[in-house]
Amino acid sequence: MLHNTLQFFITNKCDKRCKGCFYASSLGAEHMGFDDYRRSLDKYDWRSESGVKATKVILLGGEPTLHPRIADFVNEALSRCMGVTVYTNGAKLDALESSPGATVRIGVLGHKTGEKALAGIEPPRYPVAIVYMLRQDNVAELDAAVKDAEDRFDCKYFMLSSIRDIAATGSYWKDTPETLSAAQYKDVAEGFLDRYIGNLDIHVANRGIYAGCGHARCRFLNIYPDGQCTLCPFDISLGIKDDPKNFGRQCNKHCECLLQKHVV
Numbered sequence: 001m002l003h004n005t006l007q008f009f010i011t012n013k014c015d016k017r018c019k020g021c022f023y024a025s026s027l028g029a030e031h032m033g034f035d036d037y038r039r040s041l042d043k044y045d046w047r048s049e050s051g052v053k054a055t056k057v058i059l060l061g062g063e064p065t066l067h068p069r070i071a072d073f074v075n076e077a078l079s080r081c082m083g084v085t086v087y088t089n090g091a092k093l094d095a096l097e098s099s100p101g102a103t104v105r106i107g108v109l110g111h112k113t114g115e116k117a118l119a120g121i122e123p124p125r126y127p128v129a130i131v132y133m134l135r136q137d138n139v140a141e142l143d144a145a146v147k148d149a150e151d152r153f154d155c156k157y158f159m160l161s162s163i164r165d166i167a168a169t170g171s172y173w174k175d176t177p178e179t180l181s182a183a184q185y186k187d188v189a190e191g192f193l194d195r196y197i198g199n200l201d202i203h204v205a206n207r208g209i210y211a212g213c214g215h216a217r218c219r220f221l222n223i224y225p226d227g228q229c230t231l232c233p234f235d236i237s238l239g240i241k242d243d244p245k246n247f248g249r250q251c252n253k254h255c256e257c258l259l260q261k262h263v264v
Helices: 034-043 070-079 139-152 182-195 233-238
Strands: 003-009 056-060 083-088 103-108 128-134 155-162 202-205 218-223 261-263
Touching: 003 034, 003 233, 034 070, 056 070, 070 083, 128 139, 139 155, 139 182, 155 182, 182 202, 218 233
Parallel strands: 003 056, 003 218, 056 083, 083 103, 103 128, 128 155, 155 202
Antiparallel strands: 202 261
């Protein structure tokens, strides 16, 4: 079964300016219109009889909770029986309290340091997942972050991933002094899994670590506030756009994709 996912960048607004953000060049003030969003859902509705169908929606940005209609975006997709995930920095978690049923992922860049430190986020009154974005300056805080996630949050799972500073390198595969190479990422992830003795489910963004990652079963279409599309979200850093007719085709990241994950 194909798992086609629509990723909507519903706003270009963000209250952070994180080092290595792949979306940094697109940050601004523009919001996606709710009617445009609904038309996209209509076009790829999994209940339709023809065309490419999507069963999942991911809402991100920018910072999606800064969109004044974030709850409407979530609830509209839920009303269509689609799986919904919101990817947030945790700045306005109360904006999602009226939208039960969505998976809320909080992306962090450290435990007590970094632009998005987990210790500075007040736990909401609903379950969340924590996504730890590894880079060279936060590897040492990983163990403290997962302990904090387990102690303070109603945490559904803790996920490891890593930043890719494509705006700086011009390539998904090249590294900077701040990013982890594929080999370093593998060492950090495997070392963490070897010593972790907590109770959380651990998810690991694949990035080539695991064979048979399931890439062939999953497809993404990324839709931006200006209506442009890409198959891979990271392509926005290079100004690459794609024809939405290609939705359902495999992109060029294969098993090195960070959107694919391994559940431990």
